[in-house]
Amino acid sequence: MVEQFPILIELCPLFGAILIAILGFRMPKLCYPITVLAMALSCAAAIGTFMMMLASPSGTVIYDLSGWGRVNDTAISIEYRVDALSALMLVLISSVAFLNVIYSKVRVAQETPSKIPHFYILYLLLVAGLEGITITNDAFNLYVLVEISSLTGYALIAIGSKRAVISSFNYVIMGTIGASFFLLGVGYLYIKTGTLNMSDIRSIMEAIPDDSKAIKVGFMLIMIGVWVKMAFFPLHGWLPNAYAYAPTATGALMAPLVTKVMIYIMIRMMLSVFGPEYVYETLGWTDVVVTLSTIAIVAGSFFALSRSDLRKMLTYIIVAEVGYMVGGAWLANSQGMTGAIYHLLSDALMTFCLFMVVGIVVSRTGDPKLTAFQGLYRKMPITMVGFTIAALSMIGLPPTCGFFSKWYLLRGGIEAGQYHYVGALLFSSLVNAVLFFRLIEMAYYHGAHAHGEPIRDEDHEQYRMHGADPDSQPKETLANAPWSMLGPMLVVAIGLIALGVFNSTVTEWIGQVVANLNVLEGAN
Amino acid sequence: MEFIVNNFNYWIYVILMMIGLFAMIAKNNLIKKLVGMTIFQTAIILFYVSIGVKGEGATIPILSYEQVHGTHHVEEADHAGEDDSHHAQADLPEIDARTITNPIPHVLMLTAIVVGVATLGVALAISQRIFHFYGSLDEDVILAKIQKGDG
Structure with missing residues (x-):
């Protein structure tokens, strides 16, 4: 049983989806418990795999699918390989997805009452795809899993409003271009190495001369592919509308996870497949890519400033944050790489927390604009606790993890001498400060009665005093945001602080991950 | 010239890919975009099938x-x-x-064809929903409707 944990991570959501497909359409009430159960099991298996990885002397857990055996220590079949980085990502993905299922309960029933089984089937398949991406060690399998997560993502977005459908179509076009470029790149690698196993590609590639054009073209195609998929600045066009108009629970799942998993693929390709010497020294692209990410950060921040729609603003912040991580990974030193991986974790949690908060606020006030926050500290104190923590982390203030991850990125930038990147990071932090302090100020001081009528606490008092039937109260009140929404949000908010407080442990550990992947010895 | 003739299937894959990419980006009609997408994916399938070829005399595995x-x-x-x-x-x-001949690229393409069909299916379903909401499949018309606040 224990040695089957790596495959169980993926099988639990997969079988959950099949079970819902069989039962859910007749009994929609079963969908939610099945999904929670499947995600809980998947999360448990991910943590179990993490423990296995820690316990194994080599620091990796290897799982051969279908037991074809090995030749010269290379798997014939598709191989699942969990090392420290992928174990970290697996725990992150499965726990975010688990918390988001709990969060989704009320909103899915409100927003898409006729499509509950559809939503949960797609949700589980999306999570299975994302987990598969992190765990697989086969380049073609990686492509298929990217497409599984993308296809389900398109459909999940299109379940939403009118605008969501059209933005989902754009996402299909852009996403297919990205995935196809990735597939082409894998093809070039296959021509050169004759294998699809990623560790095998790496060992064969050491014998290939560095100036091989096929490898260079393959690397370029793969990078363009993942950049499209992660919405790296000039290629970001599909992201803001898709995530802003998607149903709440979809946005809260995809915004933190999908872009981060694509960044994981980029890091995995750079370190484990092509190798740091090739990427940083032979190619000599570091300056160009860091400059591109500087532009991405600045542009994302500018667009975020100009938006009055809450979720649009958040999506442009994501575009800027993608720039942070791409830049950090391309700084060509271990500080930058540590910062990028640390920021991967903290940004996933921050974005998740903010999307959950905005989901609660928009659903309670019915106002998708920034003005929805007016006077919210008094009306929704618990939600605002979560919002404040996530906002402070986004800005980068010390007790939260956002500060520490940004700190490592800055140190990496200074060490590499990429001062424009450092400047862009600081600029973006300032923009985030402006954006979020504006909201905090609005929530704290402004128009405490702006959204008055059915919402104020006094109204509840009146209902009670006049002995009105409590059921006749409007259900959409600010005070009674359900615990199924508040609970996961608070857990993530606590996680944000915990990840910051234990930053020395986390970074030491990530530092080891980076060292084990033999990053950057000699580079820089 | 010899370089072009000897590798003509690779040239065709590049040309097909460019045609597909052009259609995906430049066409206004959503269905034409999808046709472009299919051509684009087919070009990659052609590329992979070409990889497996091994000159004269090679046969099926x-x-x-x-x-x-x-x-x-x-x-x-x-x-x-x-x-x-x-x-x-x-x-x-x-x-x-x-x-x-190397069968693996061909087998991989079976999976890629399935992925392509699934993508096309999802995209057609989405465009059906777009037509249902906006009454048109022309991007300009849809954008104009969104700008008018009908979005």
Whole structure:
């Protein structure tokens, strides 16, 4: 049983989806418990795999699918390989997805009452795809899993409003271009190495001369592919509308996870497949890519400033944050790489927390604009606790993890001498400060009665005093945001602080991950 | 010139890919975009199928009766491309890897075709929903409707 944990991570959501497909359409009430159960099991298996990885002397857990055996220590079949980085990502993905299922309960029933089984089937398949991406060690399998997560993502977005459908179509076009470029790149690698196993590609590639054009073209195609998929600045066009108009629970799942998993693929390709010497020294692209990410950060921040729609603003912040991580990974030193991986974790949690908060606020006030926050500290104190923590982390203030991850990125930038990147990071932090302090100020001081009528606490008092039937109260009140929404949000908010407080442990550990992947010895 | 003729299938893949990319980006009609997307994906399938080709005389990866049981083929053996694993399995005869096309890219493309069909299916379903909401499949018309606040 224990040695089957790596495959169980993926099988639990997969079988959950099949079970819902069989039962859910007749009994929609079963969908939610099945999904929670499947995600809980998947999360448990991910943590179990993490423990296995820690316990194994080599620091990796290897799982051969279908037991074809090995030749010269290379798997014939598709191989699942969990090392420290992928174990970290697996725990992150499965726990975010688990918390988001709990969060989704009320909103899915409100927003898409006729499509509950559809939503949960797609949700589980999306999570299975994302987990598969992190765990697989086969380049073609990686492509298929990217497409599984993308296809389900398109459909999940299109379940939403009118605008969501059209933005989902754009996402299909852009996403297919990205995935196809990735597939082409894998093809070039296959021509050169004759294998699809990623560790095998790496060992064969050491014998290939560095100036091989096929490898260079393959690397370029793969990078363009993942950049499209992660919405790296000039290629970001599909992201803001898709995530802003998607149903709440979809946005809260995809915004933190999908872009981060694509960044994981980029890091995995750079370190484990092509190798740091090739990427940083032979190619000599570091300056160009860091400059591109500087532009991405600045542009994302500018667009975020100009938006009055809450979720649009958040999506442009994501575009800027993608720039942070791409830049950090391309700084060509271990500080930058540590910062990028640390920021991967903290940004996933921050974005998740903010999307959950905005989901609660928009659903309670019915106002998708920034003005929805007016006077919210008094009306929704618990939600605002979560919002404040996530906002402070986004800005980068010390007790939260956002500060520490940004700190490592800055140190990496200074060490590499990429001062424009450092400047862009600081600029973006300032923009985030402006954006979020504006909201905090609005929530704290402004128009405490702006959204008055059915919402104020006094109204509840009146209902009670006049002995009105409590059921006749409007259900959409600010005070009674359900615990199924508040609970996961608070857990993530606590996680944000915990990840910051234990930053020395986390970074030491990530530092080891980076060292084990033999990053950057000699580079820089 | 020889370079072009000898690699003509790769040139065709590049041309098809560019046609597909152009249609995806430049066409206004959503269905035409999807047609472009399909051409784009087909170009990649052509590329992968070309990888597996091994020049003159290579055949499908199925062994004939003589190759497995006949004795006179066994001696001509052990070319550079052969895998070590064949030595371990003493019952199987030695096969010259150069006489057999590489099946793996072709098998991979079966999966890629399935992915392509699924993508097309999802995209068509989405465009059906778009038509349902906006009454048009023309991007300009849809954008105009969104700008008018009908979005």
